[in-house]
Amino acid sequence: MADVAAPEDLDQVGGRRILGLALPALPVLAAEPLYLLVDTAVVGRLGAVALGALAVGAVVLAQVSTQLTFLSYGTTARAARLHGAGRRTDAVAEGVQASWLAGGVGIVLLALVQLVAGPVTRLLAGGGELAAQAEGWLRIASLGIPLVLVTLAGNGWMRGVQDTVRPLRYVLIGNGVSAVVCPVLVLGVGWGLPGSAVANVLAQVLSAGLFLRALAVERRAGAVSLRPDPRTIGAHLVLGRDLVLRSLAFQACFLSAAAVAARSGTAVVAAHQVVLQLWTFTSLVLDSLAVAAQALVGAALGAGRTAGARALAWRVTRWSAVFAAVIAAGFAAAHSVLPRVFTPDPAVLAQVPDAWWFLVAVVPVAGVVFALDGVLLGAGDAAFLRTATLGCAVLGFLPLIWLSELAGWGLRGIWAGLTAFVVLRMATVVARVRSDRWVVAGPVRT
Known part of the structure; x- marks a missing residue:
């Protein structure tokens, strides 16, 4: 576990500590854009239609996840206060509740995307083969929406307890494995564009699984309850x-x-x-x-x-x-x-x-x-x-x-x-x- 600043040290925090939190956070923030570059390079070998379909599907998926970054930023704010007060267990509990909220909202959004995937991609792509391929990619890739949101919540509570190293490992493991698997599925196995979507979901399964495992470890070590708390979830929604x-x-x-x-x-x-x-x-x-x-x-x-x-x-x-x-x-x-x-x-x-x-x-x-x-x-x-x-x-x-x-x-x-x-x-x-x-x-x- 990363070293954390004790509350009594906060008045003297200097550049080294600031950079110690900021530098590991930077690759986490950049991981998704970098992975999309790899994905684009691989899919680009399939031709203009597949590349255009990826662009259409990805912009829809990005709009969904971009609007829910409160699961990260809001959770950080709440967890950081509790951590500073010396209540680390309660700070981690904020991550538990944020993860419940992420899962619930994610399932609703998944159902919504599955319902509108066809009309939305046809509206953006104008119909034809481009829209059809974009719809197919989006239907598979959207299965990862709840997992993306769980990862956002995990980043939030870990930042709140001043641990930016574990999120770096978790996100890099997920995206790194997926970046290797993507060309294999798309080009090697011959799945084409759907292979890109499967690799995308695989990255999210790995990252979200590691964040959930971290909560399970915290439960065993510090008696953190994994039960949902409607009052805390409601507070996250107001901030959100x-x-x-x-x-x-x-x-x-x-x-x-x-x-x-x-x-x-x-x-x-x-x-x-x-x-x-x-x-x-x-x-x-x-x-x-x-x-x-x-x-x-x-x-x-x-x-x-x-x-x-x-x-x-x-x-x-x-x-x-x-x-x-x-x-x-x-x-x-x-x-x-x-x-x-x-x-x-x-x-x-x-x-x-x-x-x-x-x-x-x-x-x-x-x-x-x-x-x-x-x-x-x-x-x-x-x-x-x-x-x-x-x-x-x-x-x-x-x-x-x-x-x-x-x-x-x-x-x-x-x-x-x-x-x-x-x-x-x-x-x-x-x-x-x-x-x-x-x-x-x-x-x-x-």
């Missing part, structure tokens, strides 16, 4: 409501950006995709520091160390801002080289600078935003984050995005919208953290 609404605001923004880019021409949407992937990579790096902020700030508040929580908030923010500035400097230095790694197309490369310098400018701001998001999530201040994110989307991102289409601003308008969104979010979270209204001591936020 706020985080789902926040996630929907992000989805509305980025789907709108993609739609406007697509209407602006092939070269514009391709350039947008290049820069967006770099933004996604940066988000993963900064999100790993936000995970550390969640765990440490939640524990400090649970231990009643409000001064320590305030100090940790700004300490993690400084670390995140420094990392973000380094990344932004790297993007600036590589502005003429890095885009060519993604595409040799002159028309696309000509469009990239319209977004590139917005990316360079916004990354340092994002360093502050992501860290303070983690602080407020760790404090359980999800209702504020919900309202602030929705407000910033409505006032900052969406107006500029759609005005960009009307005025023909192209990528400049789209990325100006993203920049405005991030700057507004920074203003709101900085003001919130300075206000101390997020500082609520105790093992449970009331």
